[in-house]
Amino acid sequence: MRADLIDRLMAVSGTLIRALVYLMLASPAILVVLSSFTSSDTMNFPPMGFSLRWYKVAFANELFMAALWTSTYVAVLVAIVALLVGFAGAFAMNRFSFRGKAFLQGLAFSPLVVPAVVLGIGLLQLFAWLDLTQTMYPLLLGHLVLTIPYVVRTILASLTLHDQQLEQAAMNLRATPFRVIRRITLPLIMPGLLSASIFAFVTSFGNVTVSSFLTYGGHVTLPVQIFAYVDTSYDPLVAAVSSLMIVVTLVVILTIERLIGAERLA
């Protein structure tokens, strides 16, 4: 009887704590989205009235729309390249013993310990030396460096956890190594690959610090554009544009969830 009561209390408090944590995590985004529907000229919460006027302004604003496009295609490209590089690196680390393996592992995770400002300035100096600063490459590479630790970590975990005997069985049946990777390894770690791609997309899409050093030829990413905007103006347009950013991120995540199912991502 007493044990039942304690169990029930634990369950209720667990649910409450979980709800509180989820609320804390989601509340900034919820506040921004709700504020974006205000009909007034001032950004405040709770919003006054209901209107889509700030979305109309956002869609009509060429600077924000161009920046949204830049951010989206850079993030998509980064996610693709990060997957290719990250898979190759994680596969080598997981399957082979070689000299310098510990160094490679350290290198793959080093962007996490190097401050983003230092990384941005370092990459800027490098690309200035190569005379490539007015191209897209610095931004791509900068974001790639930022995303690699997350991608390698996620894929490495998937490779470690999946059953290698299936690969060995395929090889026993005379499948070539390339075929084993294509037909056995990749399908089995697909949830990990897709989680990694989400990490890469989100990390690239929301980055400000490194991007502000590596924007090129008038192309600015959306977070940099928003950051510069709020320094001189503070109106609900920022909330509307930020909500669009949230929507794009959610669309990417939901598309992947639709493709493979959320339970496989967990």
Place this chain on the structure above:
Amino acid sequence: MKRRAFLRFATTAAAGVLAAPYVQAQTKKFANVTLRVNGFGGAFDEALRKGVAGPLEEKYGLKVQFTAGATQADLVKLIANKSSPPYDLFMCDSSYVVELLKADIVEEIKVSDVPNIKRILPGFREFGDYGVPFNVSSVVPVFNSKYIKRPLTSYSDIARSDLTGRVILPAPDQIASSLYLLGMAEENGGSISEMEPAMKILSAAKPNIVALAQTNVAELQMFQSEEGYAGIFWDGRAHELRTKGIPIVTVFPSQGVYSTISYINVVKGMKYPEAAYAFADQLLSDQGMLAIPEALRYGVTTDVKLPEDLRRDLLFNSPERNALRKQIDWQQLWANRSGWIERVNKTIRN
């Protein structure tokens, strides 16, 4: 039509046709030229587009591309890319001009190149022939008149005992912080090389300080949500609060006001100096000069005649007030700044 009349008419028509492209080229002097300028973002860039870039495109066919970003990052980009600069014109505040000059990446701009330079107010061009000043932003004491009935009159007033737990200040690493510290020092017998009086005031103000805002937006929000009733803020942002219905009063300290000036600088090695001078001249024209004050209520740097509504709102609206704008040794301020930041952190956080 007689033969002579016909010949006269035909000659005139032919001359007109032949001259048309030349005339067109004259009116569109900078057609196919695009100037790349780093932007401050938001309403600031928008105002410059309307008041400067738009008229230039109409008049000369000159296009101006503003790229929004953080000035510090843009400065690093410019210094790192000396051989192929990413900008033709660089827009920045006084403190950054010191860095531009150190890096030797900007050209002098003479009055012979930009005639409107002669309209600049005395003392508003701080770096000799370098940079064209076009906007003044001042850091001033402010208070919410709904709650504070005894007006603040100086920077040092933030230490007043009736303001306990009500004061918001910019964080020490912001340039605004250096300016009000200098104000507090000079109001109390100190100077840029003797900041002890400022630190004493800050120490006395410690129980009053409710927050050190890391960004302008954060400070704006705090005043908007009435987390604090008094503090130090940019004059333009205080005006923005008033437009949102918050009764924030801007104070003009009688001993002087500390400001930073925005400059446009011509980057060394840029391809179109004449177009850059046309940009600077338009910026200093009446139309260009009033663009920023009309949008954001920051001050002017020339003898432009202020419309009545602007004259009422702007801090520097008369020769007497202009004379109270404090001259700042930016080089020394830049050199001393990190020490001040450390002292403020120690004073406030201990």
